[in-house]
């Protein structure tokens with residue numbers, strides 16, 4: 168395969184002259200900033216909220232760079248990874264002409280983002296073991312297939328995709344391969360971030376919304392070649408990560424140890440929850456999980472879902488999703504939340 172970024176990019180993006188903000192045009196130190204029509208008097212909040220934030224979030228990226236062992240130049244930050252998905256779609260996929268390939272059952276945003284951008288979708292289902300169907304993927308790809316989205320660990324199935332299969336795609340496909348690692352911190356397997364130099368077509372997505380516990384801040388990351396990151400920066404809204412998010416993110420990134428403790432506890436709770444659920448007769452199967460949730464097959468998913476709602480417990484009904492018949496997706500909670508959900512399902516089992 169030969170990878171050529173210029174062949175993949177849309178023409179309008181190749182020619183795009185990006186918006187040049189005041190903070191792009193002047194980055195140095197000064198004591199009087201009269202270039203951005205900000206309110207020089209201040210704000211009702213802390214003083215510095217009157218100023219536009221750093222468009223390229225350098226401080227946050229420097230901190231992430233040391234945590235992830237990825238150079239700053241290979242990092243893009245999005246308003247959630249959902250923004251990264253959308254930016255990639257707009258960079259590479261010509262509306263009404265190009266297509267992406269996804270492997271259902273998987274994260275719903277790839278499909279929604281494609282629809283919003285009028286990009287066609289090729290679907291190649293995972294195998295019954297929730298692994299990639301390589302021959303079918305090869306068969307489905309055509310000249311207009313610009314991006315393959317792989318989610319590992321996968322949502323909603325919870326398992327990791329076989330590394331060898333992912334590498335076969337990376338080595339043989341000349342379009343963009345996105346590996347969505349939203350749940351990588353809960354996985355037994357290592358991230359692809361240290362493989363960036365080997366694969367010019369690789370984009371890795373991670374997020375602060377899951378293991379880091381910062382879903383409300385909306386910070387997602389893309390790791391890729393400098394060339395791809397450059398294109399993504401051209402397309403994104405200039406100030407896509409607001410000042411409050413940048414500050415709070417920086418503060419949180421100091422606490423790697425605390426986050427690692429939470430991850431260990433969530434993984435331990437996940438395994439305990441699986442064990443407890445398996446003792447209940449209505450629970451037919453629990454799929455192996457490398458994430459912070461379990462895909463649980465039960466005898467009557469919709470009835471159980473409603474019963475749990477009546478008890479004030481919300482889980483995700485995935486029973487209408489292909490290959491997930493009978494399944495609920497249950498996020499691992501605190502020890503007491505896990506006890507409540509287990510007890511509620513036990514009660515339902517006795518009553519039904």
Ligand SMILES: *Cc1c(COP(=O)(O)O)cnc(C)c1O
Nearest residue numbers: 247248249274322349374376387
């Ligand atoms: C939760 C999730 C995300 C996170 O999206 P954010 O926009 O960063 O909150 C991305 N991908 C997958 C597969 C997810 O499950």
